[in-house]
Amino acid sequence: MVNQTISNYSHQDVLIVGGGPAGLATALMLAKRGWKNITVLEKRPTADYYEPDKAFNYSIDGRGQKFTDFLQITDKLSEIAVPSTEFYLTLIKADGRCYSLLSP
Numbered sequence: 001m002v003n004q005t006i007s008n009y010s011h012q013d014v015l016i017v018g019g020g021p022a023g024l025a026t027a028l029m030l031a032k033r034g035w036k037n038i039t040v041l042e043k044r045p046t047a048d049y050y051e052p053d054k055a056f057n058y059s060i061d062g063r064g065q066k067f068t069d070f071l072q073i074t075d076k077l078s079e080i081a082v083p084s085t086e087f088y089l090t091l092i093k094a095d096g097r098c099y100s101l102l103s104p
């Protein structure tokens with residue numbers, strides 16, 4: 001039923017507003033499922049400008065890696081990324097109490 005619905009619509013044009021992770025993931029998922037004419041509109045002029053006075057790292061957690069596995073790009077990403085098989089988040093409260101969680 002779902003596949004029949006997809007094939008009914010996959011010839012139609014798609015416009016996605018916003019080229020963040022959600023927009024790009026949607027575009028990639030649709031392309032993988034047969035949509036041909038997908039346009040992503042992004043208001044930022046380039047992908048590389050993001051607060052250049054700060055340093056960022058971007059962590060793709062276990063759920064995110066299921067998605068990169070689905071897209072078959074995990075190996076490509078691991079060539080340019082630092083692996084972290086066990087990643088802990090630590091929350092330090094104002095009163096000094098501290099909690100650590102294993103990231104999913």
Ligand SMILES: Cc1cc2nc3c(=O)[nH]c(=O)nc-3n(C[C@H](O)[C@H](O)[C@H](O)COP(=O)(O)OP(=O)(O)OC[C@H]3O[C@@H](n4cnc5c(N)ncnc54)[C@H](O)[C@@H]3O)c2cc1C
Nearest residue numbers: 017018019020021022023041042043044057058059060061
């Ligand atoms: C400092 C920081 C660190 C983070 N680190 C991580 C991390 O390590 N791992 C992780 O998983 N998540 C992290 N996050 C969270 C993650 O960035 C967000 O969950 C994610 O970006 C949300 O994706 P999104 O596509 O929904 O929205 P956004 O990333 O906000 O993307 C929306 C896009 O739409 C564009 N847009 C908006 N309005 C318009 C318009 N009218 N026309 C055209 N384009 C438009 C914006 O320019 C933007 O590019 C972090 C967030 C921050 C702020």
